[in-house]
Each structure stands twice: as C-alpha cells, then as structure tokens.
Amino acid sequence: MQISVQSAKQNLGIEAAPHLHAKLSTNKIMALVLIALLPGVAVTLYYFGCGLIWQFLLLTVVGFICEMLCALLRARPLKRAACDLSVYVTALLLALTLPPLMPWYWTVSAMAFAILIVKQAFGGLGMNIFNPAMAGFIFLIISAPGAFFTTYIAPAPAAIQVATLERSAKVIFTAEEPAVLVQDIKALQDDPDALSGATFLESVKTARKAQTVNAIAAPDFASTNYQAYAALGIAYAAGGLLLIACRVILFQMPLAFLATIAAGGALWHYLSPNASISCAEHLLFGGTMLAAFFIITDPVTNAGTSKGRVCFSILCALLILLIRVEGSYSDSVAFAVLLSNAAAPLIDVLTRRRPFGIGYKEGGLQ
C-alpha cells in the first residue's frame, strides 16, 4: 500500500530525510540566553541600583501585551505567543541598555516600537531584519536625547542601597526629578567630580569636538568610579562563555569582534590620541561587551553562514569604532549593529558556500 506524503505527515509524523533531531529549540536557546545574562543583571543591580528591575518588569508587560495583540490580529495561536521567550530576551537586553531611571512612558514607547514595528511588522519571530532591542534603543535616543542625559546613573559600588526599589519607582513612575538620586549615587564614588559629563563616553564626546581627548585622565578600572565597567565586562564575558559552552553561539563571533575592536582601537589611539580613546576604554565602556556576546550573536539578524557571521562581527566592530570616534552620539553600538543587520543579506550572498563538485580547477586539487 502506498502512503501519500500528506497522510504520512498527518498520521505518522514522518518528514522527509534527513531525520535529525535538534536538542536546542528556540525556547531553550532563549532560556539559556536569559540565564547567561544573569551575572550581568546582578552586577548592574549592585552598581546601578534597582531601576533595572522596574524597567524589566515594565518592558516585559508591554512586550507581552504587544505580542498578544499581534497574535490576535494575525489569528495565530495565543498560547504559542505567550510561551515565546524571545520577547523577554528583548526586554532584558533593552532594560540593560536603557538608563535605569528612564521615565516609564519612554520605556513603554520604546518596547512598543521594538515589538510592533521592528519585529511583528516584518513577520514576527525569526523574520525581523533588525535587532528589536537595538532598534528600540535607537528610537529612544533619537526621540528623547534629553531624557537619556538626565536619567543616566554614574555607577558606584553598593548603589543598590541608595537606589532602592521604592526610590527608583518614585523616579520612574512619578515625575520626580531624577537628579537627586543620581547625585546621591554619585556621592558613593571616591572622586565624584572626576567627569564633566554624565558618563565617560559623554565627556569624551565633548572633548572629541575640541580634539582634546588626550587631556582626559585615563580611567583606573580599580577605582570606585570605574569598577562597575570592569565588573560588567567580566560578567558579560562569563555569560558569553556559558553560551559558547552550550553551543548557542559561535566562539569565533565574539573573538573576531573583540579582536577587531582592540586592534582597531589601539591603532587609532596610537595614530591620533586626540581623536580616539584607548583600546581598553573601547572594550569596556559603552555596550561593547554586551554586544559581543549577546547582541551581534542574535541568530535572526546576523548572517546565515559561519564565515558570514565572522565577517558580520568584523564589520560591526569597525562600524562601532568609526561611529564612536567620528559620530555625534556618545555611544555607537546600537547604530553599528543596525547598519550591520542591514548588510547581513549582502554578506550572506558574498559568503555563499561552494556546493560540492562545483568550481574545481581542471586537474583536481593540487
């Protein structure tokens, strides 16, 4: 008796060969990413205060509502949309990149933009061209540059004791001025007046215009002013190593990315110390470490082939350096990631694998 393909699929669950079984499903990968982000979350909580928790809760609720809305509009099963963990990864990444004291309405609009327009308008999970978290971040930094400037916290050890849940909630959800809390946290540092701007990169930005980057004292990553950045870098790297060990991400990607940033930053700093910050500062400030392990490795928005993914990381790293040194925003990771996302289909075409038996030279391999 002949079994038609259709009935075989329905009755026996048989698909065409090869019959491979993937251990990692999308949800398991996303759960692993969430676990790998935990060290980073812990360090952020300790040095930046409890704002992160509120931001994450807010982003999660908004993301969940947006996903449900899209599932309803597109007549998709609600249960699958509810069980999808990727939206929580987006929420956590966005919560880690946004300033912890961002007023709630900005956070809500960023997440709505990220899910509704950047993710669902292109077809939902797996179909989006651009990284939703980074697109949401850019949406905010272009829409509300002032809010970024006032709500960013200069990290200090044990900031969690000052910026408690209630105090951060007051700043985020009611219109209380964030300046007081920011000052209180800054007072925990040994040398609170070391910087002119809100963050190191912000003060570098003003110095860059005057071509006096060299005049800024090199940060000492052991001091209380900058401890947080070194700790964050280590925490993200630890999470990234977990992902590499679980084979969620290619180890070549962060390696190529960090090597390009280190080499390019060192070279640029050597050639013109007044324009570029040094190699270590490039690596530890801004979103470089988070991007290296969690953002450029997003399986949806980077290139499809392994070779292409390495090219993608190098391109992204070069763009980060270029925009960070020459651009008009203080950090450049989000912009660079979106530009490389746009280049990913082209990278796919350029790094297409040679099919077996095609393109050999005459006489075979020599």
Place this chain on the structure above:
Amino acid sequence: MQITSIKATRAAKENNAVDQATAPVKKPAKPSLISIILKGLWKENPGLCQLLGMCPLLAVTTSAASALGLGIATLLVITLSSLIVSLLRAFILREVRIPIYVLLIATIVTVVCFEVEAYFPQLYQQLGIYLALIVTNCIIMGRAEAFAGRHGPLASTVDAIACGIGFTVVLFILGSVREILGSGTFFVGATDLLGPWAQSLEIRLLDNSHTYLIAILPPGGFFVLALLIALKNALDNRARRRADRRLSIPALHV
C-alpha cells in the same frame, strides 16, 4: 460554386483583418467623471498607491501648515498643466512629448513660485527648494503622460483636481501626525497660510518633554507613511472581504 463562395468568405475575412489593422486603435471606453474622482482620491491615490512624489511627500511634511501649502501649490500646478496638455494634445508630437510637457510644467511652476513668493513669503521660506522642485514631481508628469495626453480637457481637469486633492489630503494627514508627535503642536503657521482668522487653529497638544523628535526626522516620515499605507490596505481588504462574503452562497461551504 462552393469553392468560390469559400474563397469569397476568406477574402472578406482578410479584408476585415486588413481593416482592423489599418483602423486606428480602438479607444478604451471613456471613464465616467465619478470613477475618475474616486480613482484620484482613493483607489489610485498618488500618495498612498502610486507612491509618486515621495521627495516632497517626506521632506516638507514636518508640519501641517507647510504640507498643506505644498499640497495646494501642487494642486494648482497639476490642474493647469493637465488642462493645457489635454488642450494641446493634438499639436504635441508623440516623439517629443516629454520635453514639451516639461517645458509646460516648468513654466507653470515658475509662475506659481513667484505667486507664492509674493503673497506668502513665510510659506515660501518654509517650503524652500521644494516649491521649485514641483517641476520634477512625478505626479504632474505622470498625470500628463498617463491621462491628460489621451483624454479631453474636462476629464483631464477633473482627474488632475482629484489627484491633486488626494495628494494634498495625504500630505496634510502626514504633516499633522508628524507635527503632533514630533513637536506636540497642530497647525502652527496656519496664519501665514490662511490669514489671521486661523489663529484659533494653532493648538498645543503635547507637552514639550513628551514629544518624539524622531517623527519630524526623515525616518519618522517613512514610518508614518508606511502606517498610512498599511491602514489604507487594511480598509481595502476589509471592504473586499465583506463584498466576497455578501456574494458567497452559504450552502456551498458545507
């Protein structure tokens, strides 16, 4: 006898065929004025369906007033150019029609440009180069080429007015949404355009600290335009589905 008759019919058929070949191409049925208006305003709206004139559509719609100003200027130019092209279409050689259209449109745009500069200097400064660039606006060229060159003056004028109004409405909606989101105001600068009575139209809707700067920047223009197009498509699809449902016979779906 039979053979000759067959030959005769064959000859007649061939004659017929020759007649059809030499006869002028049969003109398409004349569209009714109502259908022309509907097409210009909704079915083939230049802003939402034909996607023509994107440059001014996105560049000047940062505020409702300048969008309306450019829309009215475009409406004026497209009406005049369509009328003149349809009147002159018997004299315009097919081979060189494009340069002649350009010449005609450029003349009209220059006149409109001077008019605006003389009577609405504020608006002239706001619109800047885009007023003079109406000459390269594809909608005007498109209507001259696709419609006015083939139809009579009345139909052409009606078509031009419908298209112009359709374009102006899209410009105005786009400008209003972007202005409300981006600067929190509505219709600022209406007095320059409409006279002192329009003072009451200028409203502040959002507080300055709650506005989305991205809406007035070019990406915001693309986003809002894309959402407007999506809205139009959704409405069209809904209407089509309803019509289908009305026509379908329920018993057949058993």
